[in-house]
Amino acid sequence: xxxxxxxxxxxxxxxxxxxxxxxxxxxxxxxxxxxxxxxxxxxxxxxxxxxxxxxxxxxxxxxxxxxxxxxxxxxxxxxxxxxxxxxxxxxxxxxxxxxxxxxxxxxxxxxxxxxxxxxxxxxxxxxxxxxxxxxxxxxxxxxxxxxxxxxxxxxxxxxxxxxxxxxxxxxxxxxxxxxxxxxxxxxxxxxxxxxxxxxxxxxxxxxxxxxxxxxxxxxxxxxxxxxxxxxxxxxxxxxxxxxxxxxxxxxxxxxxxxxxxxxxxxxxxxxxxxxxxxxxxxxxxxxxxxxxxxxxxxxxxxxxxxxxxxxxxxxxxxxxxxxxxxxxxxxxxxxxxxxxxxxx
Numbered sequence: 001x002x003x004x005x006x007x008x009x010x011x012x013x014x015x016x017x018x019x020x021x022x023x024x025x026x027x028x029x030x031x032x033x034x035x036x037x038x039x040x041x042x043x044x045x046x047x048x049x050x051x052x053x054x055x056x057x058x059x060x061x062x063x064x065x066x067x068x069x070x071x072x073x074x075x076x077x078x079x080x081x082x083x084x085x086x087x088x089x090x091x092x093x094x095x096x097x098x099x100x101x102x103x104x105x106x107x108x109x110x111x112x113x114x115x116x117x118x119x120x121x122x123x124x125x126x127x128x129x130x131x132x133x134x135x136x137x138x139x140x141x142x143x144x145x146x147x148x149x150x151x152x153x154x155x156x157x158x159x160x161x162x163x164x165x166x167x168x169x170x171x172x173x174x175x176x177x178x179x180x181x182x183x184x185x186x187x188x189x190x191x192x193x194x195x196x197x198x199x200x201x202x203x204x205x206x207x208x209x210x211x212x213x214x215x216x217x218x219x220x221x222x223x224x225x226x227x228x229x230x231x232x233x234x235x236x237x238x239x240x241x242x243x244x245x246x247x248x249x250x251x252x253x254x255x256x257x258x259x260x261x262x263x264x265x266x267x268x269x270x271x272x273x274x275x276x277x278x279x280x281x282x283x284x285x286x287x288x289x290x291x292x293x294x295x296x297x298x299x300x301x302x303x304x305x306x307x308x309x310x311x312x313x314x315x316x317x318x319x320x321x322x323x324x325x326x327x328x329x330x331x332x333x334x335x336x337x338x339x340x341x342x343x344x
Contacts, residue, residue, distance in 0.1 A: 003218045004035060007195035007238060010221055014240030017269050020194065023261040023290065023298045027053060028194075035196045040203045043127035054197050055173030056204075058129030058141045060095070099133045099142070102326035106145050106152075115155045118148050121182040126207035145326035147175045150256065150338065151183065154282045157318050157340045162186045164251035167278070169193070169239065169270060170258025174201040177234060178208055190226075190235045190250075192242060202236045209234070245273045253278040257336070259307070260285040263299050268310060275314040281341040283307055284323060288335070304337050315341035 001009070011018070020028050027050070034050050043051065044058040052059075089095075106118040122138035123129070131141045162184040171177060171191035181187055191201060198217050206214050215229075217236035226248045229235055237244070253274045259267045274281075289301020308317060320339035323330040330336040 003216075004032070004195060004199045006218055006221060007199060008032065011195045011238055011240055014238075017266060018240040018242070021261070021263045021266055021298060022296070024194070026296070028196075031196045035200055038200075040200075040207065041126075041128060043200065043204055044129035045127070046130055051173075051200065055143075055175060056127070056200070058127075058131045058143050060131045096133070098327055099140075100135065102142060102145050103135045103140060105326050106148050109149060109152045113152055113156045115152045116183045118145070121148075121179070124178065124208040127204060142326060143173075143175055144179070147179045149324070149326055150176065150282075150284060151179055153321075153338055154252075154254075154280075154340055157342070158252060158280050158282075160184055160187075160252075164188070166190070166252045166254060167192070167245065167250055167274065168254040169242070170197075170255055171201045172197060172258070174205045174208075176254065176256065177201075177205060181209065181213075181234060186232050188229065188231050188233065188235070190229065190237060192237050192239050194239055198236055198238060205234055239270075242270055242273045245277065247277065249277045250279070252280045252282060254282045256282075256284040256338075257286075259283065260290040260302055261298060262302070264302055264306060267302060267307075271310055275311065278315075279343050281311060281315055282338070283341075284336060284338040286335075287322075287337045304339075307339075311341050313344075315343055318342050 031050055031053075034048060038048055038051075042048070043056050046059045048056070051057075089098075103118070109115075110117045118140075119136060119138065123132065123141045123144040125132060125139065129141050131143070132139055134140070160180075160183075163186050164184075165188040166180065167190045168177060169192045171193050174191065177189050177191060181189060191198070193201060202214065202217055213233055215233050215235040217238060220235060220237050220241070223237070223241065223244060226244050259270075262270075285302070285304070285307065287304050289298065289303050291297040292299065292301050304320070311317075318340045320337050323336040323338050
């Protein structure tokens with residue numbers, strides 16, 4: 001039985017409350033089948049558009065594998081003639097101008113709040129990302145800069161020192177963990193996710209940091225408590241293992257663009273395992289909830305007010321605001337918020 005098969009088998013045995021809701025049910029089997037045949041070295045190349053649903057989207061332009069070859073050729077020609085080499089975007093902008101503004105936005109934001117600077121880290125090229133550019137001899141992607149800004153917002157209040165324990169549910173691509181671990185190598189991070197997403201996240205971060213920095217989800221399937229969790233490492237666990245957090249005191253609970261894809265009772269269940277023991281909670285979610293119809297999307301959207309009510313008895317809201325990425329406002333489905341709560 002392969003690593004992924006073991007994860008999926010354990011997930012299947014878990015209580016129903018830990019299984020995907022309606023939003024992800026349409027993708028679940030497709031993602032698992034795609035992961036089984038994927039080339040890990042091409043995770044970020046655009047070869048697997050399905051993986052962009054949980055974060056592997058370091059693309060300048062989206063790659064469409066079914067596009068006729070003559071259309072691909074035409075697009076390459078148009079890009080070379082009118083985008084790569086000319087200031088044809090509004091206000092005479094070039095792609096390079098947008099990249100530089102995004103980089104400088106991160107540089108200034110870090111300076112304003114006293115965060116560790118973007119200049120101290122750089123993006124990995126593992127997975128063959130297409131959107132790579134350089135400033136001051138360091139490599140970056142737009143996604144890398146966006147995840148750095150999430151750290152900047154949280155750091156204003158949490159004030160990480162470098163020896164904390166962080167729990168992230170819905171780690172997705174692992175980009176947030178990559179940022180945090182590069183800024184603070186001594187952090188202990190626990191990444192929880194669904195089987196296929198967890199497996200790919202582990203493969204990616206193993207490629208970025210090396211296997212010595214990783215405690216595998218395959219090994220952690222046998223855990224009955226977190227008392228022996230490896231300090232200073234990235235520890236991978238299945239989302240169904242969240243009950244192990246009950247009574248495990250830690251510093252930060254982190255969830256970005258994941259809770260909104262679940263039904264309220266599923267979110268309530270997850271929060272029940274962390275509310276008593278997380279000193280801080282960071283959330284980034286759709287302010288008015290994710291898309292919902294009679295047959296697709298979430299069965300019941302969760303709004304900002306719902307998160308506030310779920311956390312009201314255990315945590316005080318310290319700050320919430322609209323989310324701005326490095327180059328734009330994050331505005332899908334009526335806008336996104338990010339917020340930090342502190343344990344009462």
